[in-house]
Amino acid sequence: MVLMKMKFPAEKRVRLAQGLWLLSWTATMAGALTFCLGCLLKTELRRRAEVMDNTEIHCVPHTLMVVGIASLGINYFAGRICQDALDPGRFPRWKGFLNPYFKVSLFFTSLMLLAVIMSYAMKGSLEASLKIGLKNGIRFYKDTDTPGRCFQKQTIDRLQMEFQCCGNTDFRDWFEVQWISNRYLDFSTKEVKDRIKSNVDGRYLVDSVPFSCCNPSSPRPCIQDQLTNNSAHYNYEHQTEELNIFVHGCRETLVKYYMGLMNTIGAVVLSVFLVQGSVLVSLRYLQTSMEAVAGQENAEIETEGYLLEKSVKETVMEYLDPVLKIIMPNQVASSDEGAEAGNPAS
Amino acid sequence: MAVLKVTFTKAERDKLAHVLWVLNWISVVSGVILFGLGVFLKVEIQKRQELMSNHEIDYVPHMLLTTGIVACCINFLGGKICYDCVDTTKFLRWKLVMLPYIVCTFFFTFCILVGALMCYTMHNKLDELLYIGLRNAMRYYKDTDTPGRCYLKGTVDMLQIHFQCCGNAGYRDWFHIQWISNRYLNMSSSEVMDRVRSNVDGKYLMDGVPFSCCNTYSPRPCIQHQVTNNSAHFNYDHQTDQRNLWKGGCRQALLDHYTSIMQSISLIVFLIWLFELLVLTGVRYLQTAMENLLRQGDPDSESDGWILENSLAETARYNFNIIKNLGKCYQVDDDDPNINIPTIAQQEVPPRQILLEK
Numbered sequence: 001m002v003l004m005k006m007k008f009p010a011e012k013r014v015r016l017a018q019g020l021w022l023l024s025w026t027a028t029m030a031g032a033l034t035f036c037l038g039c040l041l042k043t044e045l046r047r048r049a050e051v052m053d054n055t056e057i058h059c060v061p062h063t064l065m066v067v068g069i070a071s072l073g074i075n076y077f078a079g080r081i082c083q084d085a086l087d088p089g090r091f092p093r094w095k096g097f098l099n100p101y102f103k104v105s106l107f108f109t110s111l112m113l114l115a116v117i118m119s120y121a122m123k124g125s126l127e128a129s130l131k132i133g134l135k136n137g138i139r140f141y142k143d144t145d146t147p148g149r150c151f152q153k154q155t156i157d158r159l160q161m162e163f164q165c166c167g168n169t170d171f172r173d174w175f176e177v178q179w180i181s182n183r184y185l186d187f188s189t190k191e192v193k194d195r196i197k198s199n200v201d202g203r204y205l206v207d208s209v210p211f212s213c214c215n216p217s218s219p220r221p222c223i224q225d226q227l228t229n230n231s232a233h234y235n236y237e238h239q240t241e242e243l244n245i246f247v248h249g250c251r252e253t254l255v256k257y258y259m260g261l262m263n264t265i266g267a268v269v270l271s272v273f274l275v276q277g278s279v280l281v282s283l284r285y286l287q288t289s290m291e292a293v294a295g296q297e298n299a300e301i302e303t304e305g306y307l308l309e310k311s312v313k314e315t316v317m318e319y320l321d322p323v324l325k326i327i328m329p330n331q332v333a334s335s336d337e338g339a340e341a342g343n344p345a346s
Numbered sequence: 347m348a349v350l351k352v353t354f355t356k357a358e359r360d361k362l363a364h365v366l367w368v369l370n371w372i373s374v375v376s377g378v379i380l381f382g383l384g385v386f387l388k389v390e391i392q393k394r395q396e397l398m399s400n401h402e403i404d405y406v407p408h409m410l411l412t413t414g415i416v417a418c419c420i421n422f423l424g425g426k427i428c429y430d431c432v433d434t435t436k437f438l439r440w441k442l443v444m445l446p447y448i449v450c451t452f453f454f455t456f457c458i459l460v461g462a463l464m465c466y467t468m469h470n471k472l473d474e475l476l477y478i479g480l481r482n483a484m485r486y487y488k489d490t491d492t493p494g495r496c497y498l499k500g501t502v503d504m505l506q507i508h509f510q511c512c513g514n515a516g517y518r519d520w521f522h523i524q525w526i527s528n529r530y531l532n533m534s535s536s537e538v539m540d541r542v543r544s545n546v547d548g549k550y551l552m553d554g555v556p557f558s559c560c561n562t563y564s565p566r567p568c569i570q571h572q573v574t575n576n577s578a579h580f581n582y583d584h585q586t587d588q589r590n591l592w593k594g595g596c597r598q599a600l601l602d603h604y605t606s607i608m609q610s611i612s613l614i615v616f617l618i619w620l621f622e623l624l625v626l627t628g629v630r631y632l633q634t635a636m637e638n639l640l641r642q643g644d645p646d647s648e649s650d651g652w653i654l655e656n657s658l659a660e661t662a663r664y665n666f667n668i669i670k671n672l673g674k675c676y677q678v679d680d681d682d683p684n685i686n687i688p689t690i691a692q693q694e695v696p697p698r699q700i701l702l703e704k
Binding site for chain 2: 144145153157158161179181183184185186211216217218220224234235236
């Protein structure tokens with residue numbers, strides 16, 4: 001039971017080969033595009049690497065880059081094969097190459113699909129990584145004199161201004177952290193001492209945010225200190241005031257940004273996947289229809305092309321049997337023993 | 347005595363025509379580049395339109411745009427002419443057009459050079475425009491409720507953040523203007539009333555700056571209020587603390603930004619001018635070679651090409667005479683052969699008559 005049989009007269013075979021040649025060139029450029037998109041995504045992720053806790057999400061751009069390079073190789077061979085396919089003298093030398101070639105190509109093409117699925121599936125991992133990274137960034141904001149952490153203030157300030165966000169979940173995260181270093185606090189004043197005594201950890205906590213949370217679109221000069229105290233500022237009510245500082249949290253903004261980028265890349269990679277798939281299907285049809293011509297006197301006869309010689313289930317079982325024999329040799333042996341034991345009884 | 351005479355064989359003439367055809371097409375591309383540069387400059391100026399006091403500076407990108415379009419048209423025509431010059435019969439079509447074309451293109455290349463020079467001279471004008479524009483923008487910073495000025499606050503803030511600058515010449519410019527609107531000042535408090543009364547104009551002046559002046563590279567949280575008061579902040583000395591606010595003024599930052607754009611543009615335009623001049627020289631040689639060929643009659647023979655038929659002084663004198671005599675259409679000219687010339691017999695009569703009388 002052959003899978004998806006199609007008849008190929010001589011002229012159709014020629015057209016198939018020509019179409020495949022053009023398609024393989026398109027797929028080569030699409031493969032190069034995939035590689036470039038992988039590089040782009042990697043660059044964007046690396047730019048904000050300081051606010052990410054781990055690099056798990058980097059497997060998406062790595063996969064895209066590997067697939068891009070592999071598809072260049074796959075399509076190069078596809079082009080060469082289809083050029084030789086119509087020549088009965090040159091086609092036989094590809095005979096031994098084609099089966100492993102198809103297996104490898106199928107593997108890399110499915111990897112392309114996997115990359116697109118991963119980019120959607122890893123949203124949770126990205127969010128978790130950003131949550132921890134931003135939490136640390138905010139915590140170490142004040143440590144501009146500690147080696148290894150001295151650039152956190154700069155990073156967080158520039159991040160908040162560029163993405164128009166404030167804090168991790170929202171601006172209240174700044175109220176829970178001491179973001180003013182002890183070097184700039186006058187410990188002899190009563191106000192500072194009161195604040196430090198008012199909490200268990202002895203931290204100087206204020207209901208203020210850094211200047212980078214200020215929204216330039218606000219009609220009034222920025223209020224960053226005593227945000228929740230309406231009486232500290234004239235004509236100010238913090239519950240209704242929306243334009244003063246950025247209301248969104250940086251985690252949400254960054255996740256949205258990266259998911260938007262990955263959605264666009266995913267859509268492009270899906271279309272590349274379709275192109276690549278059609279290249280492989282056409283090549284398989286060309287191979288099977290040309291193999292039927294081999295050895296015949298008349299090269300112009302009509303032949304049949306197919307995707308798989310047996311049905312899908314039989315082909316899968318054919319490949320899995322040797323694997324199963326290695327994994328489960330006892331089962332085969334015990335069924336033999338059972339048969340032998342059963343025999344004397346009967 | 348031709349200027350820079352070169353002798354061309356038929357093969358050389360054909361090659362020259364083909365090369366010039368290709369070069370003219372490259373010149374069309376350079377015309378497109380000129381146009382693109384004009385568009386780019388116009389967009390850059392438009393982006394900061396609110397910070398410039400008027401539109402005087404627009405003449406520079408407009409000049410580049412028109413020069414670019416005209417260069418495309420001229421070089422397109424030039425390419426067509428050079429393509430036809432290979433064949434002497436086709437050349438006859440263009441014979442009368444070629445010399446005016448070369449003269450026009452020669453004057454047009456001066457326009458390109460003027461465009462390049464304009465980019466350099468724009469610098470002073472821009473300084474003046476930016477000074478007035480920034481001063482006004484800062485003055486209207488607080489007027490976020492006045493139509494027409496409500497976006498100036500956002501513009502100035504984004505400018506200061508993006509260009510890492512503060513104020514017109516420095517951060518002290520903010521001390522001389524009221525940048526906090528009266529809507530947000532509690533006029534009943536004594537502190538506000540004292541400040542307002544302390545100056546002639548009744549403005550609320552303070553030694554504070556907007557948040558957009560804050561330097562992101564500072565190791566300490568930004569100090570924007572009471573900037574000159576050392577005792578208001580712990581461990582702070584405003585004279586030695588260099589990293590708290592952005593040091594440079596926005597006028598200088600914008601001027602540097604536009605100057606670097608201008609310099610790159612004028613360099614590219616200057617190179618395009620040199621290229622145009624080169625192509626024009628080639629076209630002149632081709633024109634003179636083809637005309638001399640036609641005069642000789644044999645299409646396969648060698649012919650001479652030159653820049654000018656006579657020396658520069660003679661050509662200048664000849665053209666000057668033409669211009670001088672343009673207005674003398676109806677005056678009697680002694681050299682005109684159509685006027686009656688006295689014969690030799692008539693000329694000899696007067697001396698005999700004089701002798702007889704004596």
